[in-house]
Amino acid sequence: MIYKVSIVIPGAEHGGAILNLREMPKVGDHIKVGDMEVEVLEVMDLVPPRGDFHFMHATCKVVDEEKSA
Amino acid sequence: MEEMIELLKGVEFFDGLTDAELQRVAGICREVRYRKGDLITTQGEEGEEMYIVRDGLVEVTIGESGTAPRTVVNLGTGQVVGEMALVDRGPRSATVRCVTDAVVNAIKRDAFDQLCQSDHHIGLIVYRNLAADLSFKLRHRHLSRR
Numbered sequence: 580m581i582y583k584v585s586i587v588i589p590g591a592e593h594g595g596a597i598l599n600l601r602e603m604p605k606v607g608d609h610i611k612v613g614d615m616e617v618e619v620l621e622v623m624d625l626v627p628p629r630g631d632f633h634f635m636h637a638t639c640k641v642v643d644e645e646k647s648a
Numbered sequence: 649m650e651e652m653i654e655l656l657k658g659v660e661f662f663d664g665l666t667d668a669e670l671q672r673v674a675g676i677c678r679e680v681r682y683r684k685g686d687l688i689t690t691q692g693e694e695g696e697e698m699y700i701v702r703d704g705l706v707e708v709t710i711g712e713s714g715t716a717p718r719t720v721v722n723l724g725t726g727q728v729v730g731e732m733a734l735v736d737r738g739p740r741s742a743t744v745r746c747v748t749d750a751v752v753n754a755i756k757r758d759a760f761d762q763l764c765q766s767d768h769h770i771g772l773i774v775y776r777n778l779a780a781d782l783s784f785k786l787r788h789r790h791l792s793r794r
Contacts, residue, residue: 581726583660585788594708594719595792597785599658599726612722613705613747625787630663634784636791 585625585636586610588617593641604637616643649674655753658726659700660781664773672770676759680752688729688744688752691717695733695740697754701725704750708742721788722747731778734760 582603587595596612604610608619617639625636652674656662662673677700682688688699691711705724711717720742723729729744734757764771 581658581660583726583784585784585791587788587792587794589794592719594721595788596705596722596724597727597788598724599660612724625784629780630660631657632660632663636787 580633581631582633582635584610585634586612586617586639587636588639588641591641603633604635609642610637610639615641618642652677655702656700659728660726661700661728661731661774661777663777665770669767669770669773672763672767673755676755676763677753678755680754682746682750682752684746684749686746686750688746688750689740689742691741691743692739695730696757698728698730698734698757698760699744699752699754701727701729702751702753704752705747706750706752707745707747709745710742717743721785721792728778728781731781733757735778 582600584598584600584604586598604619604622606619606622610617619637619639621638623636626634653667653670656670656673662670688706689695701723703725705722706729707719708721708723709717709719732741764774
């Protein structure tokens with residue numbers, strides 16, 4: 580199963596990201612977005628799953644500001 | 649070829665295709681390697697290819713007259729960029745830059761059209777998935793603007 584996740588970082592200039600993850604994201608997980616690391620604050624299904632894919636939305640915050648610069 | 653088929657299985661764009669169909673898709677893919685900072689597409693230019701991000705992260709920016717370009721989304725492994733040019737043949741709607749070193753699979757429009765016309769099942773599945781991918785990107789855009 581692949582989790583296609585829309586990652587949004589409220590308040591940041593960053594446009595967020597769309598990533599395929601091998602594991603379902605959970606609140607508190609840390610996710611690498613390029614050189615930046617974010618923490619999942621909220622996660623929900625975005626649309627129903629289809630085929631081998633789940634479609635999710637995660638609201639995140641940056642946890643490594645230095646790397647995101 | 650087996651490795652390529654496994655990679656394509658991780659791309660929503662091709663979800664629902666059989667291994668034999670994925671093999672045909674793999675046959676029209678061309679691997680391209682980019683360095684961090686390289687441009688894959690430039691807004692306003694003509695485009696004849698779409699790209700599947702095989703490894704790395706790319707940034708999609710849109711510039712509007714009188715304002716600095718704005719990042720609308722970053723796309724990671726398994727995501728597709730440049731697909732709009734395949735559908736509407738219009739100019740590139742955005743600039744795509746590599747945030748990290750990246751490997752992509754490029755697919756030319758003519759080869760893609762030929763494949764879809766020669767095998768309507770591939771065409772049906774891929775165009776359905778293309779619509780779903782554009783819908784997902786639109787939903788992401790709405791959520792990121794809240």
